[in-house]
Amino acid sequence: MNHSSVENHPVILPPAMLGMLGGGQLGRFFVVAAHEMGYLVTVLDPDVNSPAGKIADLHICAAFDDKAALAKLANSCAAITTEFENVPADSLSFLAETTTVRPSAYSVAIAQHRVSEKNFLKQAGLPVAPYVVVNQVEDLPVDGSDIYPAILKVARFGYDGKGQARVKNQHEAQLAFMQFEREECVLEKMLKLDYEVSVVLARDSQGNVATFPTSENSHLNGILDVSIVPARGSDSISHQAQKLAIQVAEKLDYTGVIGVEFFVCNGELLVNEMAPRPHNSGHYTIDACVTNQFEQQVRVMTGLPLGSSRQHSPAVMVNILGDIWPLDVENQSQLEPAWQHAFANTQLKMHLYGKQQARSGRKMGHFTVINVSRDEAIKQAMQVRADLNIGN
Numbered sequence: 001m002n003h004s005s006v007e008n009h010p011v012i013l014p015p016a017m018l019g020m021l022g023g024g025q026l027g028r029f030f031v032v033a034a035h036e037m038g039y040l041v042t043v044l045d046p047d048v049n050s051p052a053g054k055i056a057d058l059h060i061c062a063a064f065d066d067k068a069a070l071a072k073l074a075n076s077c078a079a080i081t082t083e084f085e086n087v088p089a090d091s092l093s094f095l096a097e098t099t100t101v102r103p104s105a106y107s108v109a110i111a112q113h114r115v116s117e118k119n120f121l122k123q124a125g126l127p128v129a130p131y132v133v134v135n136q137v138e139d140l141p142v143d144g145s146d147i148y149p150a151i152l153k154v155a156r157f158g159y160d161g162k163g164q165a166r167v168k169n170q171h172e173a174q175l176a177f178m179q180f181e182r183e184e185c186v187l188e189k190m191l192k193l194d195y196e197v198s199v200v201l202a203r204d205s206q207g208n209v210a211t212f213p214t215s216e217n218s219h220l221n222g223i224l225d226v227s228i229v230p231a232r233g234s235d236s237i238s239h240q241a242q243k244l245a246i247q248v249a250e251k252l253d254y255t256g257v258i259g260v261e262f263f264v265c266n267g268e269l270l271v272n273e274m275a276p277r278p279h280n281s282g283h284y285t286i287d288a289c290v291t292n293q294f295e296q297q298v299r300v301m302t303g304l305p306l307g308s309s310r311q312h313s314p315a316v317m318v319n320i321l322g323d324i325w326p327l328d329v330e331n332q333s334q335l336e337p338a339w340q341h342a343f344a345n346t347q348l349k350m351h352l353y354g355k356q357q358a359r360s361g362r363k364m365g366h367f368t369v370i371n372v373s374r375d376e377a378i379k380q381a382m383q384v385r386a387d388l389n390i391g392n
């Protein structure tokens with residue numbers, strides 16, 4: 001068997017088969033990292049063309065709650081992880097009956113539901129934006145309440161700004177709540193943000209933590225646009241964000257890679273949300289750190305020691321969304337963006353996810369510019385971003 005031990009803890013070594021629930025780009029980067037390290041990977045995802053499924057050793061094309069498919073995954077993999085917080089927590093519990101699952105169903109269940117997430121953060125004594133839980137129309141605060149203007153966010157299945165509505169008053173909140181078919185929601189005060197940061201960290205089953213440097217993030221239409229690392233702004237904010245992210249992971253007794261998003265508001269940090277998986281704002285680690293966030297994910301699930309998370313170069317990551325694919329009106333088909341602008345930059349690392357259909361708001365790829373100078377990396381990344389027509 002491929003089991004060995006480092007300091008008496010069981011370790012899964014290559015060429016063991018690892019399981020990944022979810023076939024998106026995060027799963028794809030996981031497959032790349034696992035392959036580099038000598039492991040095999042089985043991906044479970046319902047999409048025949050999923051980015052990770054296409055490069056995995058085995059793709060089980062089935063729904064995330066398909067018991068037979070889950071049993072097949074559990075039987076063939078030495079350990080299983082996920083890239084997608086909307087995997088049913090029940091499926092993780094089912095897998096955990098027979099194999100190692102990291103992160104736990106418990107922590108994924110908390111992070112995948114905005115109400116349990118907010119309540120957890122609040123009970124853990126972590127600072128969050130003012131919010132109200134909305135189960136019925138009557139729960140929406142009346143006009144004059146301090147919470148307006150606010151953002152109504154559905155509790156489940158939200159990501160990339162989906163399932164969110166900005167509302168100025170009770171009436172608008174009611175309309176939005178109806179539009180969300182009275183699904184359980186969180187109504188959150190709309191804050192004036194100084195800026196946003198995030199921290200990605202890995203925590204192993206013995207409680208060791210490796211924190212990546214704090215990323216400064218800007219969003220467009222609720223979707224991450226640019227990450228600058230190290231974050232500009234005060235070092236004290238970056239440092240506090242790291243401490244808070246570690247608290248989040250410890251209070252969750254988290255095992256795996258987690259991304260914690262923060263608002264900086266009036267010079268204070270508030271925890272926005274957490275993602276129980278590698279995070280888009282941690283993509284810079286692929287090109288700018290000794291160990292990237294996906295290798296850390298492999299290391300945690302296999303029981304290997306965490307790798308060094310040291311950043312060797314300042315980095316700027318820019319997301320590439322489906323919006324920049326030009327439409328060929330005559331042939332009703334999609335043309336390709338002018339990639340030559342990006343590849344002309346010798347400090348740029350391109351990552352396209354192999355998705356067949358470009359759609360507005362869909363994450364199709366990203367690029368990272370690294371440089372000895374952060375300011376120079378920002379300048380160059382912004383130039384390529386403009387050349388590719390991103391954000392117009």
Ligand code: ADP
Binds near residue numbers: 151159190222
């Ligand atoms: P998602 O799960 O889609 O990432 P978030 O709650 O993180 O949802 O919201 C996406 C983005 O929308 C945030 O990163 C931030 O830019 C903006 N946003 C969300 N909530 C607030 C708020 N209460 N005040 C100001 N901006 C917000």
Ligand code: MG
Binds near residue numbers: 261273
């Ligand atoms: Mg978010």
